[in-house]
Amino acid sequence: MPRLILIVFLVFAAWLIKRDTARRDGISGAVWIPTIWIGILASRPFSTWLGSDAGGDALEGSPLDRLFFFVFIFLAFIVISRRKVSWSQVISTSWPVFLFYAFMLISVLWAYSPVASFKRWFKDFGNISVALVILTEVNPAQAFRAVYVRCAYVLIPLSYIFIRWFPDMGRHYNIHSGGLEATGVTFQKNSLGIMVLACGLILIWDWLERSKPGEIRQNWFDRYMPLGILAIGLYLLHLCDSKTSIACLAFGSIILSAIRIPFLRNRVGSLGVYIVASAAIFFVLDSLFGIKEFVVESMGRNMTFTGRTDVWKVLLDLHTPSILGTGFCDFWSDPNYLPKLPYWVEYSAHNGYLETYLDGGIVGVFFLVVLLIGTGLKINRQLSTTGGSYPLIRFVVLGTMIIGNITESHFGRMSPLWFMLLLVALDPMPGGGIPGTSEIFASDPQGAPADPEAPSEPAAQPSPP
Numbered sequence: 001m002p003r004l005i006l007i008v009f010l011v012f013a014a015w016l017i018k019r020d021t022a023r024r025d026g027i028s029g030a031v032w033i034p035t036i037w038i039g040i041l042a043s044r045p046f047s048t049w050l051g052s053d054a055g056g057d058a059l060e061g062s063p064l065d066r067l068f069f070f071v072f073i074f075l076a077f078i079v080i081s082r083r084k085v086s087w088s089q090v091i092s093t094s095w096p097v098f099l100f101y102a103f104m105l106i107s108v109l110w111a112y113s114p115v116a117s118f119k120r121w122f123k124d125f126g127n128i129s130v131a132l133v134i135l136t137e138v139n140p141a142q143a144f145r146a147v148y149v150r151c152a153y154v155l156i157p158l159s160y161i162f163i164r165w166f167p168d169m170g171r172h173y174n175i176h177s178g179g180l181e182a183t184g185v186t187f188q189k190n191s192l193g194i195m196v197l198a199c200g201l202i203l204i205w206d207w208l209e210r211s212k213p214g215e216i217r218q219n220w221f222d223r224y225m226p227l228g229i230l231a232i233g234l235y236l237l238h239l240c241d242s243k244t245s246i247a248c249l250a251f252g253s254i255i256l257s258a259i260r261i262p263f264l265r266n267r268v269g270s271l272g273v274y275i276v277a278s279a280a281i282f283f284v285l286d287s288l289f290g291i292k293e294f295v296v297e298s299m300g301r302n303m304t305f306t307g308r309t310d311v312w313k314v315l316l317d318l319h320t321p322s323i324l325g326t327g328f329c330d331f332w333s334d335p336n337y338l339p340k341l342p343y344w345v346e347y348s349a350h351n352g353y354l355e356t357y358l359d360g361g362i363v364g365v366f367f368l369v370v371l372l373i374g375t376g377l378k379i380n381r382q383l384s385t386t387g388g389s390y391p392l393i394r395f396v397v398l399g400t401m402i403i404g405n406i407t408e409s410h411f412g413r414m415s416p417l418w419f420m421l422l423l424v425a426l427d428p429m430p431g432g433g434i435p436g437t438s439e440i441f442a443s444d445p446q447g448a449p450a451d452p453e454a455p456s457e458p459a460a461q462p463s464p465p
Contacts, residue, residue, distance in 0.1 A: 002165035009161055016153045016225075023216075024146050026139025030079045034130045035147045037072050042195040042416040043155055043185040066119070073126035080132045085429065090132070094426045096374035100367045101125055104328040104412060107360050111327025112334040120329040124412060131423045140428035141390050145209070148202035148420075149226075155195055156233045159184025163239065182239035190408060193242025196233040198416040201252045201400070203230055205393050208256060244407045251403065252396040256389075308350045308407055314342065315349055315358065325361035328412070352405025356412060368411055372402065375425040394424035 040046050047064040091098050104121055111117035137143035162170025163182050172183050181189040207226045210218065237246050318337055320326050326334055332347045349355040356368045375398055382391040401421045404410060410417045 005165055006161060009157060013154050013157070017150050019222075020146070020149060020153070024139075024142050027137050027143045027146055030133050031137065031143050031146055033072060033076050033079065033133050034143075035150050037076075037130050038147055038198075038416055038419060039151050039155065040068070041414055041419060042151055042198060044187055048187075066123075069123045069126060073123075073129055076126070076129040076133050080129060080136055083136045085132060085136060090426070090429075096367075096371040097128070097422060097425050100371045100412075101128075103364060103367050104360060107325060107327045107364065109327075110321075110324060111330035112336065113330060114327070116333065117327045117330045124329075124414060124418075127414075127419050127422050128426070131419065131426055132429075134423060135426055135428045136430070138430055140430055144393075144423065145202055145206040148199050149206050151416075152199035152203045152229055152233070155185050156199060156229050156236065159186075159192060159195070159236055160232050163236075182236070184236060184240075189240035190242050190244070192240045193237055193245030194404075194408070194410075194415065194417060196236050197245040197249050197252075197400070197404075198420060200230060200233045200249050201256075201396060202393075203233075204253055204256055205389065205396075209389060244404055248400045248404050252400055255396050255399070256392060307344075311345050311350055312354055314345055315354060320358055321361055323361045323363060325357065325359045325364050328359050331358040348409050350407055350409060352401075352409045352411040352413075355409040359412060371425065372398070375421075378427075379424070397421055397424045 040049075043049075045062060045065045046068040047062040050064070052064065101121075101124075105118075105125075108114050108117040108121055134140055134143045134147060159170065162184050164170070170182065170184050172181055172187065173179070174181050182192065183189055184192045184195070186192045186195060203226055207230075210226075211223070237249070318340060320331065320337065325331075326337070331337060349358060353365060353368070356364050360367070375394075379391055379394045379398060383395065397417075397420050401410060401417060404417060410421075412418065
């Protein structure tokens with residue numbers, strides 16, 4: 001019976017994706033490159049899906065996984081090369097991203113294992129080539145949505161099937177508490193929450209876009225089926241009890257839905273100011289009344305964030321090089337530090353800012369802050385001048401990453417959320433043209449008005465390779 005359920009679902013998922021592909025204009029078959037890439041980042045390693053570890057070790061990883069990432073980076077590079085993307089223009093419009101990667105590349109020089117550190121850097125830098133496949137489509141916003149929606153159609157229901165009917169694949173025992181955890185298509189409950197968060201945010205964005213006035217009328221199945229997938233995702237969040245993902249999904253959903261409210265829709269250009277002001281007010285109230293503790297405890301957590309503060313203290317007490325760090329992604333394989341860690345500290349700092357500090361020290365954190373601020377300023381300008389839903393999803397992704405990295409590590413890691421941040425930090429280049437915001441993102445019926453003479457939809461043209 002379980003195998004029959006799995007087969008029926010896979011056929012149904014293939015039909016859903018085929019149906020979804022048919023209704024999307026302005027995207028090419030090359031979008032399957034980032035779709036499969038994200039599918040692996042959001043679930044489990046490629047070698048594991050094939051039922052093999054391929055003889056990998058803790059330092060080098062699986063040869064099969066290395067081959068997978070290399071092949072897909074190579075394919076992505078071929079696609080964007082054929083689209084004649086100008087790297088000088090890409091770098092000039094998104095220089096904070098490349099500045100961050102440039103320093104992390106230099107940090108490889110003082111890593112304990114420079115070769116392994118460089119391989120990790122190369123794989124992570126490959127995210128940019130894969131992201132550019134999306135951003136050089138005729139309709140980048142449509143491609144962005146299609147990639148994550150396809151992953152949502154497969155990974156969210158498949159996680160439930162694994163948990164319900166294939167417990168050996170969908171559940172794991174916690175090595176510390178011994179409790180049984182729901183992990184679905186991933187290997188860890190927080191990873192399951194991250195998958196649902198990443199796919200869920202874009203699923204909501206896509207549903208709002210498909211439901212706005214002026215769009216093609218949908219039948220009941222097309223209208224409510226995405227909500228059914230989202231409902232399964234919410235149930236998975238309940239099972240895995242990932243409070244960070246729950247909070248971030250709630251934050252993103254509220255902001256995305258705000259564009260439907262006339263009062264907020266007309267003030268979307270000031271959204272960044274409102275958020276900064278709200279954060280300042282929260283800080284003042286917390287210093288006076290300690291409301292942060294109340295908020296955390298109301299979510300079923302304590303101020304140690306499930307022991308994360310203990311992990312942070314242990315890592316800071318190691319006194320790693322404070323200025324330049326230990327080298328990109330090298331700390332967790334450095335024998336100078338690993339023997340000093342207690343058994344309950346696993347291979348994550350559970351804080352993206354601390355993880356960046358371990359990798360690149362104060363200098364690395366500085367370049368990360370430059371990346372976040374530079375991206376924020378770019379998004380704020382776009383919110384103020386063009387409006388529409390695309391600047392809003394960029395804002396949501398940035399906010400989600402800033403909040404989510406307080407208790408999890410995504411910066412500079414092979415994560416669907418880090419890929420999403422790079423996607424919104426880079427500028428769209430429809431058809432491989434000059435980097436910049438396309439008319440595709442200029443406005444929509446729910447957004448701020450744009451140039452009245454600008455076409456609301458791109459002219460029909462052949463899809464790039």
